[in-house]
Amino acid sequence: MPEIATNSLDLSRARREFLGSLGLDAKRPTAWTQYGYSQHVSFDMLYAAYERGGAGHGAVHKLLDGCWQKLPRIKRPNSDKESPWEKGVGKLLRNVRAMAKLKDLDRRNMVGRYAAVIYRVADSKALAEPLQRAAKLVDLIPVYEDQLKVTTWHTDPAAENYGTPAMFQYRKISPPGTETQGRPEEWADVHPSRVQILAEGSTGDFFEGVPLLRAGFNRLVDLDKIAGGSGESYLKNSARTIVFKYDVGAAPQAIPGDYGEPVESVRDAHETQARALNRSTDAAIVMQGGDATTLQTSISDPTGPWTVAANEFAASVRIPFTILFGQQTGRLASDEDKADFANRCASRQEMELTPMLEEFIARMQAAGIIEAGEFEVEWPPVNAPSEKDKAELLGKMTAAMQQAFQAGLVEPLFDANELRAVMGFEQRTDDGMPTEGDPEQTGQEQEEDARAPA
Numbered sequence: 001m002p003e004i005a006t007n008s009l010d011l012s013r014a015r016r017e018f019l020g021s022l023g024l025d026a027k028r029p030t031a032w033t034q035y036g037y038s039q040h041v042s043f044d045m046l047y048a049a050y051e052r053g054g055a056g057h058g059a060v061h062k063l064l065d066g067c068w069q070k071l072p073r074i075k076r077p078n079s080d081k082e083s084p085w086e087k088g089v090g091k092l093l094r095n096v097r098a099m100a101k102l103k104d105l106d107r108r109n110m111v112g113r114y115a116a117v118i119y120r121v122a123d124s125k126a127l128a129e130p131l132q133r134a135a136k137l138v139d140l141i142p143v144y145e146d147q148l149k150v151t152t153w154h155t156d157p158a159a160e161n162y163g164t165p166a167m168f169q170y171r172k173i174s175p176p177g178t179e180t181q182g183r184p185e186e187w188a189d190v191h192p193s194r195v196q197i198l199a200e201g202s203t204g205d206f207f208e209g210v211p212l213l214r215a216g217f218n219r220l221v222d223l224d225k226i227a228g229g230s231g232e233s234y235l236k237n238s239a240r241t242i243v244f245k246y247d248v249g250a251a252p253q254a255i256p257g258d259y260g261e262p263v264e265s266v267r268d269a270h271e272t273q274a275r276a277l278n279r280s281t282d283a284a285i286v287m288q289g290g291d292a293t294t295l296q297t298s299i300s301d302p303t304g305p306w307t308v309a310a311n312e313f314a315a316s317v318r319i320p321f322t323i324l325f326g327q328q329t330g331r332l333a334s335d336e337d338k339a340d341f342a343n344r345c346a347s348r349q350e351m352e353l354t355p356m357l358e359e360f361i362a363r364m365q366a367a368g369i370i371e372a373g374e375f376e377v378e379w380p381p382v383n384a385p386s387e388k389d390k391a392e393l394l395g396k397m398t399a400a401m402q403q404a405f406q407a408g409l410v411e412p413l414f415d416a417n418e419l420r421a422v423m424g425f426e427q428r429t430d431d432g433m434p435t436e437g438d439p440e441q442t443g444q445e446q447e448e449d450a451r452a453p454a
Contacts, residue, residue: 036221037221046213049220055310059213060110060212064103066342067353072353101142113209117141119196120138127190128191147170153166172188200352242274346379391423
């Protein structure tokens with residue numbers, strides 16, 4: 001008997017080791033299963049959290065819009081004015097709405113581990129053939145993770161491209177859950193030279209990309225449970241579930257039917273009256289020696305548990321709570337929260353989006369679509385002051401000038417052009433300030449000049 005018990009314990013332990021831990025609680029290895037969380041988060045689950053979850057959708061687009069609130073400038077190095085090369089690149093990108101397509105690539109990348117954009121160029125070759133030289137860029141096709149798969153790999157260990165994809169396939173229809181009107185699934189071969197992949201968080205293997213919503217996915221489940229459960233409790237109470245109580249000796253079987261006819265059973269009579277009561281505000285209940293009440297459930301305030309889960313989800317996507325959820329909690333975003341989010345967007349532009357744009361321009365140059373030469377990507381400041389901020393700063397600067405003058409400082413702190421620059425106005429040749437060798441005239445000198453013949 002002890003041997004059987006020992007074998008049973010060994011089998012149970014082996015089973016747990018085989019299945020792996022389903023949570024962070026070492027005492028309860030199946031805690032996540034009991035809480036309703038999944039051990040592995042698939043792309044379909046992430047896509048559903050983005051497509052149907054308010055918090056997940058908001059996190060993706062809040063970060064996306066923060067990084068792409070203004071388009072970057074692709075220019076020659078150390079060039080302040082727009083060069084002919086820059087004008088040509090800008091025209092090419094506008095013709096195919098390239099920036100909008102690359103922004104969409106970024107959106108899809110945040111949903112899954114990676115996303116890709118496929119080049120459609122005018123080179124008279126099939127997508128499965130290598131891209132060498134092309135006359136122009138025709139279109140860019142952004143695709144989700146589940147729309148792109150590797151069919152063959154480079155397997156020669158001595159080759160430089162060992163371990164890289166030799167051929168892709170991409171699915172031409174939209175992600176699952178979208179309307180296709182019965183159109184069959186279609187996959188097309190595409191050569192890696194025509195595919196550009198964006199996998200945020202990965203330094204090499206694009207399968208190691210980090211989806212934005214994965215770390216906080218459990219909290220998204222909690223938010224869904226809390227909000228859905230609270231809504232369900234309101235629905236239960238508003239549905240007016242009827243409770244019938246009869247006195248001893250009552251005759252409920254004598255309750256007439258809809259048209260005065262006898263009912264087959266008391267249950268049928270009750271269900272008929274309950275349905276009528278919930279459908280119409282003018283319906284009434286007929287009782288025979290009894291009483292009818294409504295069954296009420298207690299509704300707990302979901303604010304506290306919802307706020308806890310929302311805060312943890314905001315931490316997982318590294319977006320301040322007040323930035324992500326706005327004024328729903330009665331709090332406005334502080335200056336620190338705004339500055340923190342602006343720094344997050346600026347860092348992401350520098351570390352993720354700039355390399356993506358540089359790769360795109362370099363590959364267009366290699367194909368002869370864009371003229372070769374050095375270039376750089378310049379993003380407008382994310383935390384640029386608003387017109388209100390500029391006006392407040394200008395007021396403080398002029399007040400400081402007045403205080404300095406009253407304190408005896410003869411030379412002004414700022415000239416007119418420096419003040420105009422705060423508001424973004426163009427500089428003037430004459431800034432209105434006296435310069436050396438051009439002293440102010442006295443009153444007597446002004447009168448002499450006025451009497452002088454013309």
